[in-house]
Amino acid sequence: MSYLQWIIKGMAMGAADVVPGVSGGTLAFILGIYERLLNAISAVDLQAVKLLGQGRFKALWRHIDGTFLLCLLTGILCSIFSLASVISWLLEHRPVPVWAFFNGLILTALPVLLTAVNWSIRRAVLFLLGAFFALGISMLAAVELQPANWMFFVAGAVAICAMILPGISGSFILLLLGMYAPVILAIRELQFGVLLLFAAGCIIGLLSFTHFLKWLLQRCHDATLALLTGVVVGAMYRLWPWQDGSLMYSPASxxxxxxxxxxxxxSACFVAAIAVMLALLNLEKLLGKAPEKPISL
Structure with a gap:
């Protein structure tokens, strides 16, 4: 049943990654698989290359936690390719319920994030720094452009670094760069050449950035968690349902x-999101305990 849990969590990450302003890394962080994900990705190293060269494929698969990564990737891709068009249409025509849903997801999980840190004054300061950093990024204005092909590679490398960070949305970074619409169009029309360039950028950015995050978590675990939790809270500025671009409104306005x-x-979507997040947080109870205990926050 652990495989099904990982696929479902991957689907949640993929759905979040499609929405500008929501991060798949946030869902991984909330669902308790973030550190395991970093460890698995950062295991693609010289040792992995050596095992591949020696033809020791089973050892390589274990070294990179391949089953875990494959299940997550399956869920992420299922969500992206099945929901990209639907979510794009909703964001264009009925954005308020979409934002309300993701608002409910994050708010429901906040107590879990806040209680995962052993708080101190220094960690509280880091929390505030993370919140102001995310808030500053969230208030930036998007641009529009007609991209050259090489820009898809750069956009993939930059967006994946944001995507793996809790609170910072890879899709929103693409929006700021003017690359969100071109990437969504490439997915819709299955422009494989462009998608391969984007994927190559994602791979390069992901492998380099995860090593840095893993290093931070190994040396200052709770301080890093406090900073990341602050980033999640600060990024919630982008989740206010009644918004238009950088402008926020009351429901009446x-x-x-x-x-x-x-x-x-x-309101209905917000309540539904609470139920969905509670189910995601209790997948182990609902589907049965995993044989391998995930690395917890």
Missing amino acids: YARRFGQDDLLLA
């Missing part, structure tokens, strides 16, 4: 500006 506030539907 939003209704006057756009004709409807979707308050009832947003």
Whole structure:
């Protein structure tokens, strides 16, 4: 049953990654698989290359925690390719319920994140620094451009670094770079050449950045968790349901500006998100204990 749990958590990460302002890394952090994910990705190192050269494929698979990564990747790709068009349409035509849903997900999980840290004054300061950093990024304005092919490689490398960070949305970084719409279009139209360039950038960025994060967690674990938790909290600025670009509205002001506030539907989505997050946080109880204990926060 652990395989199914990992696939479901991967699907949650993939769904979050499609939405600008929400991070798949946030879901991994919340669901207790973040450190294991970093360890597995950073295991793609010289030792892995050596095992590959020696033809020791089983040892290589164990070294990189291959089954765990494969299950997560399966869930992520299933979500991205099945939900990209749907979520894009909703963000264009009915954005308020989408933002309300992800708001509910993160708020429900906040107590879990806050109690995972052994707090001190220094860690509280790091928490505030992380929150202000994420808030600053969230308030930046997006740009529009017609990208050259090489820009997909650069965008993949930059976005994946944000994507693996809890609280910083890879999709939102793509939006700031003017690359979100071109990447979504490439996914919709299956432009494999462009997608391969984007994937190559993601691989390079991911392998380099995860080693740095793993190093931080090994040397100052609780301080890093406090900083990352602050980033998650600060990034919630982008999750306010009644927004338009960088402008935030009250439901009543939003209704006057756009004709409807979707308050009832947003409330229903918020409640549904609470139920979904509680189910995700209790997957082990619902589906049975995993034979291998994941690395917890």
